[in-house]
Amino acid sequence: MSSVLHFYVRPSGHEGAASGHTRRKLQGKLPELQSITTELCYNVNWTAESLPSAEEMKKLMWLFGCPLLLDDVAQESWLLPGSSDLLLEVGPRLNFSTPTSTNIVSVCWAAGLGAVDRVETTRRYLLSVWL
Numbered sequence: 001m002s003s004v005l006h007f008y009v010r011p012s013g014h015e016g017a018a019s020g021h022t023r024r025k026l027q028g029k030l031p032e033l034q035s036i037t038t039e040l041c042y043n044v045n046w047t048a049e050s051l052p053s054a055e056e057m058k059k060l061m062w063l064f065g066c067p068l069l070l071d072d073v074a075q076e077s078w079l080l081p082g083s084s085d086l087l088l089e090v091g092p093r094l095n096f097s098t099p100t101s102t103n104i105v106s107v108c109w110a111a112g113l114g115a116v117d118r119v120e121t122t123r124r125y126l127l128s129v130w131l
Contacts, residue, residue, distance in 0.1 A: 002047050007064045008124075009040040010072040022125075032129040039078050041089065041122045042104075048115035059111050063104075079126040086129070091122030 027033050042064045046052060052060065065073040081087045092098050101119050108116040 002045060003051070005044040005046050005052070005060070006075060007042040007044065007060060008074050008077045009042070009064060009066075010069070010074070010078050011037055011039050026127075030127075030129070034128045034130055036128075037079055037126040039124050041077075041091075041124055043091075043120045043122060044116055045118040046115050047117050052113075052115070056113060056115075059113060060108075060116075063107060063111060077124065079124055081126055082128070084129055086127040088125045088127065089122050090125070092120055094120070 022036055026036070044060065061073045079087060097118055098120060100121060104119040104121075105116055108114075108119070
């Protein structure tokens with residue numbers, strides 16, 4: 001049995017400049033746009049019969065997090081859309097594996113996580129608009 005695990009990385013301060021640039025570009029086409037918040041999502045294909053143990057989960061959270069930030073990775077999204085918000089997720093097509101996935105899987109295997117056979121990264125955008 002294979003399952004896909006999701007690890008969401010909390011938006012950090014360095015993404016503010018990129019979000020500001022994206023917001024300025026989109027406001028020309030969507031004047032109601034108020035703000036943009038982003039997060040990364042690691043989509044992990046877990047091939048073991050059972051879900052990861054507590055120790056394996058700890059390793060996965062550590063691998064996807066920033067060593068300078070505590071509790072910046074969660075299994076629930078940090079983005080909570082309101083009724084007038086739009087949540088978009090952008091990433092690679094799922095019918096082929098990216099070179100980034102190959103590299104991340106190698107790191108997981110080196111950390112003793114042999115049940116990981118693919119990891120694709122997506123960026124999630126929460127667009128808040130005025131109504």
